[in-house]
Amino acid sequence: MPEIADSMLENINRNSPDIVIITGDLTENGLATEYDGAKSFIDRIECKNKVIVPGNHDSRNAGYLFFEDIFKARSSFGHFGEVTVIGLDSSQPELEEGHIGRENYGWIEKYFFSKWFQGFCLPHHLIHSLDLQRK
DSSP states (O other): OHHHHHHHHHHHHHHOOSOEEEESOOSSSOOHHHHHHHHHHHHTSOOSOEEEEOOTTTTGGGHHHHHHHHHOOSSEEEEETTEEEEEOOOBOTTOSOBOOOGGGHHHHHHHHOOSSEEEEEOSSOSSOOOOTTOO
16 A cells, blocks of 8 residues: 555654664565565665564565665664664565574674663564464
């Protein structure tokens, strides 16, 4: 719905945020044309500090490769004044669920601990929800 997206964009730009954090699902199916639209929209956000990570929809159909082509790293961090923000890709290519994985613990520790306020952003739950079939 373009009118909702335009209204959201106007609201973001009117408020002149210091940081914009986008935590995934920029696309429905990770297709190149969807990424073109997402990139065009994000470019219209009038904020120089953006942290963008993919969601599970963005990693479908090898979309994680399109994400890397357009936005570079799938996990990123930034120091913005007195704020440190870490955006961590928890998506798993071609899977609906996501997780952080032990292989990322060192990366998180390296960038997360600072003397400033910290924000940790990811598109999925930090701890996987309980299996509802085990009633």
